[in-house]
Amino acid sequence: xxxxxxxxxxxxxxxxxxxxxxxxxxxxxxxxxxxxxxxxxxxxxxxxxxxxxxxxxxxxxxxxxxxxxxxxxxxxxxxxxxxxxxxxxxxxxxxxxxxxxxxxxxxxxxxxxxxxxxxxxxxxxxxxxxxxxxxxxxxxxxxxxxxxxxxxxxxxxxxxxxxxxxxxxxxxxxxxxxxxxxxxxxxxxxxxxxxxxxxxxxxxxxxxxxxxxxxxxxxxxxxxxxxxxxxxxxxxxxxxxxxxxxxxxxx
DNA sequence: GCGACAG
DNA sequence: ATCTTGTCGC
Numbered sequence: 001x002x003x004x005x006x007x008x009x010x011x012x013x014x015x016x017x018x019x020x021x022x023x024x025x026x027x028x029x030x031x032x033x034x035x036x037x038x039x040x041x042x043x044x045x046x047x048x049x050x051x052x053x054x055x056x057x058x059x060x061x062x063x064x065x066x067x068x069x070x071x072x073x074x075x076x077x078x079x080x081x082x083x084x085x086x087x088x089x090x091x092x093x094x095x096x097x098x099x100x101x102x103x104x105x106x107x108x109x110x111x112x113x114x115x116x117x118x119x120x121x122x123x124x125x126x127x128x129x130x131x132x133x134x135x136x137x138x139x140x141x142x143x144x145x146x147x148x149x150x151x152x153x154x155x156x157x158x159x160x161x162x163x164x165x166x167x168x169x170x171x172x173x174x175x176x177x178x179x180x181x182x183x184x185x186x187x188x189x190x191x192x193x194x195x196x197x198x199x200x201x202x203x204x205x206x207x208x209x210x211x212x213x214x215x216x217x218x219x220x221x222x223x224x225x226x227x228x229x230x231x232x233x234x235x236x237x238x239x240x241x242x243x244x245x246x247x248x249x250x251x
Numbered sequence: 252g253c254g255a256c257a258g
Numbered sequence: 259a260t261c262t263t264g265t266c267g268c
Contacts, residue, residue, distance in 0.1 A: 178256095
């Protein structure tokens with residue numbers, strides 16, 4: 001399994017190679033973007049068509065079954081939702097998450113009518129022992145640009161302490177000896193998508209990393225653009241609650 | 252051998 | 259991931 005991950009890492013592209021404008025990703029609705037970009041003569045179909053499709057993927061679990069939910073957003077609006085329920089055979093093992101959850105996610109993505117410009121995956125991408133986390137695995141399988149958004153750090157080390165940082169703050173994650181690449185290589189970022197202003201409690205940062213065909217710096221910018229007042233990017237957040245709803249119906 | 256460890 | 263009430267703050 002580890003050798004397969006090395007092959008996936010070899011196939012992965014950790015540079016920008018996607019066909020949309022990152023600036024067109026804002027959480028503003030297509031209609032709002034349209035108004036902003038509308039010309040006096042007004043051909044108003046272009047801005048919608050040019051707005052990238054971002055698919056959020058998340059899962060819930062129940063009785064050794066995975067409920068994989070996918071929500072596709074275009075400029076902040078849901079354009080498609082789909083899901084798949086799959087039996088789980090492999091247990092969770094740090095570093096091998098893609099073998100447990102990859103199949104179920106692929107099953108859900110295959111039922112999609114549209115084809116997304118970007119996949120937003122819950123879990124690490126390049127922040128992984130062999131640089132082939134779940135987001136990378138999925139991205140390479142579909143050869144679609146992808147990014148990984150994790151709530152915890154698997155490996156690597158933040159350049160600065162991540163404790164109690166303000167909204168918008170970020171710091172690079174450097175490869176350490178646990179990562180299969182040059183020491184000090186920037187493999188991701190800790191990104192504080194949200195923080196309480198004046199409170200006793202505080203929010204932990206997200207750990208974002210390239211999946212496939214996205215550079216590390218672009219990855220943080222994309223996540224920043226996809227967040228809309230909540231800790232998680234909108235596509236992920238909506239996929240998360242959709243998975244919870246499906247699970248509730250199933251229980 | 253010991254510690255670390257996405258979801 | 260999952261099991262779960264109250265509680266603090268805008």
